Amino acid sequence: MTEPILTVRDLCVDYITDRGPVRAIDRVSLEVGHGEILGVAGESGSGKSTMAQALLRILPPPAVISGGEVLLGSTNLLALSEPELRELRWKRFSMVFQSAMDALNPVITVGEQLIDTLQAHTPMNAHQARERATKLLGMVGIPPAQLDAYAHQLSGGMRQRIGIAIALTLEPSLVILDEPTTALDVIVEREILEQIRELQTRLGFSVIFITHDLGRMLQFSDRVAVFYAARLVEIGPADSLRNAPRHPYTQGLLRAFPSLHGESTGRESIGGAPPSLQNPPPGCRFHPRCPLAMDRCRIEQPELLAIEPEHSVACFAVQ
């Protein structure tokens, strides 16, 4: 097995508020292999979007990375200086933001937003950059005339495609998709996902696919990681998780999936609400809502242990 594209070990991220630090990501470890699609699932506030931005180190204040390692290939991202980061960003790994309407600058053309990326990292002149931008648009199925369009003139689906084109501008080896289809309707969503998969097969980049829609993710990903209350509770091949989920939370999410869409119903079938990250429950964070909770769960936090090769779970009941 070649070295993974991305290695995250015991990553910790805190938000420093005037009432003390709030831990948003608690000792999360995972790996992403070459050409692999890793799905990251969890409710809002579970830490999954925070992680996406933490990897790129673009989390706004008051976030700090308070521990762990993030290795992109063999480069330690947490040890890089500002100019080094700027050099590396987008070239080796990039991101598609959640809502493309907000992620595109409303007062300059979308073409310009592709071109400035190219000109910031390569010695292309304006003409060359424009040609390359046209090709990028073509890659996601958008006609070249739209280079001179403004974000507000385009549909939601088109804007999201442009977000993808921007992410692929420098042919990175890892692309992080943060809820790429949440704001879109179902038909457009499917088109976008197929487009991504087609590009991924063609260009060979790895993907971290973040969404709260577990069902969609299981169809799309090779492996899946499940977040709960800032911790990783289960990670394994998509098939394993779909057919035999081990963590009670994952099981609860899957039960919610077939009947209705969205996590609000999921919460109801699981019962209770996700904990506040400022005052998490002692021991295992899921224990107040867990049907399998034992005494030990109220005191100790379970660590992520492999119960099968490639499939790890953080739960005392399973281990």
Next chain:
Amino acid sequence: MRFLLRRLGFYCVAAWVALTLNFFLPRLMPGDPATALFARFRGRLGPEALQALRETFGLTDAPLWSQYLTYIGHALRGDFGISVAYFPTPVAQVIGTGLLWTIFLAGSAVIVSFAIGTLLGIAAAWWRRGWIDALLPPSLVFIGALPYFWLAMVSLYVLGFSLGWFPLGHAYSDDLTPSFSPVFLADVAAHAVLPVGSIVIATLGGWLLSMRNTMITILGSDYVNLARAKGLDPARVVLRYAARNALLPSITSFGMALGFVLGGSLLTEVVFSYPGQGYLLVQAVRSQDYPLMQGIFLVITLAVLGANWLVDIVYLWLDPRIRDSAS
């Protein structure tokens, strides 16, 4: 385009309201307006002046609506009547001389203040330091709370009277005749420093703080985050992504503040005896020259409306979303 026409329509309505106010205000005075006015002026005006005054106000024996139409008709032709204090000079002529000076004074002050304030606001949002965040807003708020004309008085006193660095009043030296010669222009500039400077100081803080606050909010938005994530040069992120967007609400508030700044500049003119509309207006009030007063009010209003429309044009140019929307 439709946007501009709609705005123009609005300004026409506003102008009409101003005209109508002008028409009804003399009739606000207790008693019959005609008699009341004449009572005030009786000792001072000859019969021709009284007659001119009547005609200016449309105070004839015709029914009200007819007086109104006559009045509007006069106004549209630029006939604001005859000035009482400068009798028999028509109001339009008296105003004419002062209008350019007011536009020069208020115009340069507001442009300089907005430009400097906005640029500094961008800088303050980008280079945030603990001490800047703590000290800057309160200091600027305090300075901005000082009345414009008081700042004018202080600057006149300190820089004009005590230190003698700048002239003590007027728009140009009494011994020069107006022309476009460099000597005259330099003299005008020297006389403009204190009045323009005091208005700039009084208003700068406001632009700075509002731009800074808008920038801080925008610097947290997704598209700025993406621009940073893309590894763009920080200068480009600040200017092309953040500031360019922050400029939009700034321009809007600029337009809304124009009338207010103009008011302040009128008061400043009084302090410096600057021969503009403000100074004229106060003289008119003191000598109860109602036609002149109302004429000045109309002209100032039209100037502000025109300036607002220009700002709308700039906004249209800056925001591509407005160009497309019909609503």
Next chain:
Amino acid sequence: MSAPGSPRSIGIALWWEAIRRDRKAGMGAAVLLVFAFIALFGPLLVGDPQALVGIPLQPPSLQHLLGTTGQGQDVLTQLVIGTRVSLLIGFGVGLAVVLIGALVGVTAGFYGGRIDGLLSLLFNVFLVIPGLPLAIVIAAYLPTGSFTLALVLIVTGWAWNARVIRAQTLSLRQRDFVAAVIVTGESDARIILSEILPTMTSLLVAQVIGSTIYAIGAQVGLEFLGLGDVSAVTWGTNLYWAQNDSALLTGAWWTFAPTGICVALVGFGLSMLNSGFDEITNPRLQLERAWRDHLGRHGMKPARSTPVVRNHD
């Protein structure tokens, strides 16, 4: 009572919290308390401001702490006496314009349609017509005095509040809790009074503060031009007389300097109260302080990228 889920927590309590927690707001409150004290008790402690107590245009001395005016009156006394009237009129007008603005704004925002169109046009026109010239022209036709002054201030000042309150009403109107109450069939007036207005309490308080700042400044400006009652003693008329007695050109800075500073201090105090409140409702501005301290303690400076600060726990 109100519908379940209505956000009544946004109210005076938030205000009080702002003053306690934020230094700036506290500072503002302190300054205002000083002036309130002067306004309430000052006149009892000083003499008659109109009395001729010394040689005109005397610089500050032990006898006359702020010197004498161009007519030989005590500047400090005039300043103290003027405080009460200026603050009263300022606050009174501030309150009045918010009431009128709220009336118009809520009606326009709540009913929408033609009523909104008409009222919006009305206040937009009044916003765009320059206030000071309009005030001067109106005041010139009316008898001089506090009443005229207050009237013109109100006429030229209400439109801004109408605009802001209308915008807030519009956004509230669309919120679920309002829709829920409308369905219950309560009368419009009751809905407005018991659901919408209470939710806007904090906004209304901020508006009163802002309008008071405007009113004091505009009042001083108009009085400076001689449009108030020049025989009364207020901050504005103090400046009027200073200008009239050619204080500037005789070097008598004490006749106008202290007054301007007082006006600015009150405006400053009120603004600090408002901005302290802003920071509580706009957490972004406040958010970073703890973060910066944390970085500082580890010897780091804020950079653009998320910093790495390893905790040793």
